[in-house]
Amino acid sequence: MTFDxxxxxELRAVVGAEGMVEGRASLKVYECDGYTLAKAAPDLVLxxxxxxxxSEVIKLLAARRIPFVPRGAGTGVSGGCxxxxxxxxxxxxxMRAIRNLDLANRIAEVEAGVVNLEVTRAVEGRGFYYAPDPxxxxxxxxxGNVAENSGGPHTLKYGVTVNHLLALExxxxxxxxxxxxxxxxxPGFDLVGVFTGSEGTLGLVTAAKVRLMKKCEAVTTLxxxxxxxxxxxxxxxxxxxxxxVPAALEMMDAxxxxxxxxxxxxxxxxxAGAVLIIELDGLAAGLDALAERVGQACIGEGASExxxxxxxxxxxxxxxxxxxxxxxxxxxxxxxxTQDGVVPRSRLPEIVAVxxxxxxxxxxxxxxxxxxxxxxxxxxxxxxxxxxGEAERVVAAGDEILRACLDxxxxxxxxxGIGVEKLGLxxxxxxxxxxxxxxxxxxxxNPLGLCNPNKVVPTDRSCxxxxxxxxxxxx
Amino acid sequence: xxxxxxxxSAPIDTTVFASLGPGQLRPGRELDALxxxxxxIVVTAREVEQVHAAITEARSKxxxxxxxxxxxxxxxxxxxxxxxxxxxxxxxxxxxxxxPQDMTVTCEAGVTLARLQRSLAKVxxxxxxxxxxxxxxxxxxxxxxxxxxxxxxxYGTPRDLALGLTAIDGCARTLKAGGRVVKNVxxxxxxxxxTGSWGSLGIITELTLRTHPLPAAAAxxxxxxxxxxxxxxxxxRVFGSNLPLAALDxxxxxxxxxxxxxxxxxxxxxxxxxxxxxxxxxAAQGDRLCALCGRDPADAVEAWASPVGAxxxxxxAVRIGTEPADLVPALVDILAQVRGGAGASDxxxxxxxxxxxxxSGIARLQLAGAGSAGGGxxxxxxxxRATEVGGRVRTRVVERAGPGDFTGHxxxxxxxxxxxxxxxxxxxFDPDAVLAPGRFVGGL
Ligand SMILES: Cc1cc2nc3c(=O)[nH]c(=O)nc-3n(C[C@H](O)[C@H](O)[C@H](O)COP(=O)(O)OP(=O)(O)OC[C@H]3O[C@@H](n4cnc5c(N)ncnc54)[C@H](O)[C@@H]3O)c2cc1C
Numbered sequence: 075m076t077f078d079x080x081x082x083x084e085l086r087a088v089v090g091a092e093g094m095v096e097g098r099a100s101l102k103v104y105e106c107d108g109y110t111l112a113k114a115a116p117d118l119v120l121x122x123x124x125x126x127x128x129s130e131v132i133k134l135l136a137a138r139r140i141p142f143v144p145r146g147a148g149t150g151v152s153g154g155c156x157x158x159x160x161x162x163x164x165x166x167x168x169m170r171a172i173r174n175l176d177l178a179n180r181i182a183e184v185e186a187g188v189v190n191l192e193v194t195r196a197v198e199g200r201g202f203y204y205a206p207d208p209x210x211x212x213x214x215x216x217x218g219n220v221a222e223n224s225g226g227p228h229t230l231k232y233g234v235t236v237n238h239l240l241a242l243e244x245x246x247x248x249x250x251x252x253x254x255x256x257x258x259x260x261p262g263f264d265l266v267g268v269f270t271g272s273e274g275t276l277g278l279v280t281a282a283k284v285r286l287m288k289k290c291e292a293v294t295t296l297x298x299x300x301x302x303x304x305x306x307x308x309x310x311x312x313x314x315x316x317x318x319v320p321a322a323l324e325m326m327d328a329x330x331x332x333x334x335x336x337x338x339x340x341x342x343x344x345x346a347g348a349v350l351i352i353e354l355d356g357l358a359a360g361l362d363a364l365a366e367r368v369g370q371a372c373i374g375e376g377a378s379e380x381x382x383x384x385x386x387x388x389x390x391x392x393x394x395x396x397x398x399x400x401x402x403x404x405x406x407x408x409x410x411x412t413q414d415g416v417v418p419r420s421r422l423p424e425i426v427a428v429x430x431x432x433x434x435x436x437x438x439x440x441x442x443x444x445x446x447x448x449x450x451x452x453x454x455x456x457x458x459x460x461x462x463g464e465a466e467r468v469v470a471a472g473d474e475i476l477r478a479c480l481d482x483x484x485x486x487x488x489x490x491g492i493g494v495e496k497l498g499l500x501x502x503x504x505x506x507x508x509x510x511x512x513x514x515x516x517x518x519x520n521p522l523g524l525c526n527p528n529k530v531v532p533t534d535r536s537c538x539x540x541x542x543x544x545x546x547x548x549x
Numbered sequence: 550x551x552x553x554x555x556x557x558s559a560p561i562d563t564t565v566f567a568s569l570g571p572g573q574l575r576p577g578r579e580l581d582a583l584x585x586x587x588x589x590i591v592v593t594a595r596e597v598e599q600v601h602a603a604i605t606e607a608r609s610k611x612x613x614x615x616x617x618x619x620x621x622x623x624x625x626x627x628x629x630x631x632x633x634x635x636x637x638x639x640x641x642x643x644x645x646x647x648x649p650q651d652m653t654v655t656c657e658a659g660v661t662l663a664r665l666q667r668s669l670a671k672v673x674x675x676x677x678x679x680x681x682x683x684x685x686x687x688x689x690x691x692x693x694x695x696x697x698x699x700x701x702x703x704y705g706t707p708r709d710l711a712l713g714l715t716a717i718d719g720c721a722r723t724l725k726a727g728g729r730v731v732k733n734v735x736x737x738x739x740x741x742x743x744t745g746s747w748g749s750l751g752i753i754t755e756l757t758l759r760t761h762p763l764p765a766a767a768a769x770x771x772x773x774x775x776x777x778x779x780x781x782x783x784x785x786r787v788f789g790s791n792l793p794l795a796a797l798d799x800x801x802x803x804x805x806x807x808x809x810x811x812x813x814x815x816x817x818x819x820x821x822x823x824x825x826x827x828x829x830x831x832a833a834q835g836d837r838l839c840a841l842c843g844r845d846p847a848d849a850v851e852a853w854a855s856p857v858g859a860x861x862x863x864x865x866a867v868r869i870g871t872e873p874a875d876l877v878p879a880l881v882d883i884l885a886q887v888r889g890g891a892g893a894s895d896x897x898x899x900x901x902x903x904x905x906x907x908x909s910g911i912a913r914l915q916l917a918g919a920g921s922a923g924g925g926x927x928x929x930x931x932x933x934r935a936t937e938v939g940g941r942v943r944t945r946v947v948e949r950a951g952p953g954d955f956t957g958h959x960x961x962x963x964x965x966x967x968x969x970x971x972x973x974x975x976x977x978f979d980p981d982a983v984l985a986p987g988r989f990v991g992g993l
Pocket of ligand 1: 107213219
């Protein structure tokens with residue numbers, strides 16, 4: 075798409091030359107997010123530095139009915155940043171101010187382009203932290219976290235992004251700036267709750283007021299080693315059945331373990347069929363006894379060994395192994411595709427059986443990484459895109475697994491979002507009346523479809539069979 | 550006030566409710582009136598289809614439907630523009646599925662909180678919602694109003710605990726939102742749209758909620774302070790600590806006034822903390838609390854009841870919202886005004902009940918019911934004047950303006966900055982304004 079020179083000079087007047095990315099070579103960076111097999115560079119990227127600038131450029135676009143796509147760090151894994159019909163991208167990478175730290179009220183007001191981990195960095199010296207901790211937290215932005223309602227390993231006890239939001243400053247697709255507020259008992263609908271997880275289709279988040287948490291007095295991290303995934307899955311249920319809610323309860327299977335061991339050398343037993351990483355936190359009093367009970371529950375389900383991180387360094391290495399597991403997968407395979415299904419946690423053994431069966435039937439290796447305590451699976455389907463037909467088999471296998479999640483009473487996505495990737499499954503997940511209501515919800519914010527068109531909810535146009543390319547990473 | 554509907558409505562075709570059994574359909578009576586409007590009929594739905602039929606009938610004739618659960622909060626809201634059908638959900642009473650291993654429960658909207666808690670207790674779990682009047686309050690009503698008690702400090706509000714729901718919206722569409730899993734980002738979050746929408750977008754018929762294990766041990770510790778600044782200093786230390794409290798509440802006891810006359814004696818400010826966990830954790834938290842409060846508790850019991858209640862005594866009641874650190878100073882100002890102001894016109898003691906959530910900056914102030922001291926209109930007017938939005942008071946809901954008086958007050962304040970979006974949502978989910986017409990914020 076070419077833009078008239080008047081528009082370009084008006085946009086430049088708002089964001090300055092540094093705030094405009096043009097030209098094929100520079101735009102290539104923006105051709106995809108963490109979902110890499112579908113690529114399309116936008117024709118123009120705008121990088122406003124302030125909310126006022128963001129509002130101005132969106133108004134200029136809206137006046138000409140030019141659609142745009144919001145973008146944070148581009149770590150999303152469902153193709154939410156793909157331009158599609160929108161040829162303009164509005165990125166938040168220059169909106170990185172921490173506007174206010176109100177520790178007396180435990181609130182931080184940060185701009186959308188602030189990286190997740192920077193929030194914690196800004197307050198940890200005073201004993202606070204920001205709880206949602208996606209594995210991508212050293213790169214992904216608060217705006218992207220809001221858009222995807224991101225979770226992380228500690229979601230089990232502390233909840234996902236939406237549970238930590240108090241207010242959002244957003245620029246609507248019309249360019250109007252509005253605060254959505256749920257502090258205290260602000261009257262009205264929970265628009266913060268509605269906006270969160272809307273994947274950039276209702277407007278651009280420019281700032282958020284987030285709740286800060288106080289670091290726990292004590293924390294302990296256990297590694298439980300199992301002969302296989304079924305035993306580890308049953309241990310998850312046993313821990314929950316014992317009335318224990320750990321801070322985190324994560325699973326890795328043998329394939330994932332072999333990759334992370336090669337990369338980070340934590341010292342996982344080479345014969346482990348699966349491990350659980352179990353973190354317990356709270357008061358120092360009683361923590362040892364709790365760890366003992368968790369260990370017994372694991373042994374009861376067949377764990378061969380329970381290890382407790384001896385010190386902070388060992389704990390950090392264990393978490394690095396988990397959080398960077400995706401990065402390590404390259405050692406096993408040229409390509410992989412992550413799915414993000416959810417099942418009720420007691421049905422983990424059943425979905426694991428489905429994955430094993432699908433893997434055998436399609437002749438594809440599948441590695442299992444899970445936010446097991448939440449029932450949020452991340453099967454990584456390994457493949458080689460240079461082998462003819464393999465990528466198509468991966469898509470079909472992934473679909474089967476997600477449909478099985480629905481059959482078990484679960485969901486097609488726990489944290490990665492629908493994006494373009496899972497649009498084709500929305501009809502299986504929701505009835506037509508619910509989908510129509512979702513379309514109405516979008517229209518209330520985005521009546522002309524100018525903001526991130528053709529994502530999340532199938533429209534008449536996007537209902538046609540979308541070719542679903544294969545993402546990387548995530549989780 | 551004369552009991553007449555605010556808008557003349559078309560007569561209802563009761564044959565559309567042919568499936569209703571005995572006792573499920575009756576004419577409206579005086580006791581069903583809201584702001585003087587008596588509904589034409591009262592329908593007690595037993596099946597979702599009957600809810601659907603009511604909405605369809607209402608749409609075709611542009612009638613107003615108001616949903617009634619346990620009726621503990623039914624009086625809260627602006628005067629309805631029309632009120633033709635009162636739809637009671639109390640007979641939608643099935644507990645559909647308890648999944649202790651998944652820590653979820655699915656039930657119909659009319660199940661009372663107390664009944665659900667009893668049922669969950671049998672499997673060692675509970676719902677971490679301690680909304681008031683639990684024998685009457687229904688789960689549907691609690692979610693529709695996002696009602697909470699003190700446990701919101703440790704476990705969040707219904708917005709954090711509702712995982713999925715079924716609702717019929719104003720277009721008579723059946724919405725199945727969310728699911729039965731604890732983590733789910735598929736599509737837009739219709740669960741949060743409906744949670745706290747006060748029956749104005751859809752009628753909730755079934756819900757799935759997150760449950761928690763019953764704690765092995767628990768204690769409620771009450772620390773009394775003779776002055777608000779002393780309490781506030783202790784609050785700051787506790788709120789700034791890393792104690793994983795289940796609740797951090799406030800109660801102000803003004804009853805000393807009754808003995809000594811209005812304004813002449815000192816109220817007692819109590820910090821009420823709920824600690825839960827293993828025996829060891831409960832003991833350790835108790836010790837830390839004593840250190841932070843600089844004293845031993847005046848009272849320590851196992852039972853828990855949040856001091857922020859609702860009641861049906863009819864006295865004026867408001868809820869205010871402030872920044873957490875502003876709550877106590879705001880209350881000091883308000884109490885000075887109410888006690889001084891009321892004293893000016895009716896020189897009696899002020900029977901005012903004050904409870905608050907110190908972690909969220911929320912307080913509820915209520916005068917004793919009509920006939921009691923301070924329950925008269927002068928006390929109510931003083932309370933309304935003193936709690937107006939501005940300064941530290943950021944939000945206010947007038948639960949009850951005074952005896953029999955619904956009108957003439959801004960029930961929900963302030964009008965949100967995002968009101969035009971809310972109006973758009975209302976227009977799309979309830980285009981004929983059949984659901985609680987006019988009752989919610991800004992007359993939605
Ligand atoms: C290695 C790896 C690990 C990951 N681990 C996790 C994990 O543990 N948990 C998890 O939940 N996710 C995880 N993810 C996914 C991803 O990091 C999250 O979805 C993240 O929140 C995206 O943030 P971002 O800034 O990169 O957003 P982007 O990728 O730039 O955008 C994602 C979507 O949000 C929209 N968007 C971005 N910014 C805004 C804004 N300011 N306003 C409105 N819309 C906006 C975009 O249009 C797009 O639709 C992982 C990804 C990778 C690559």
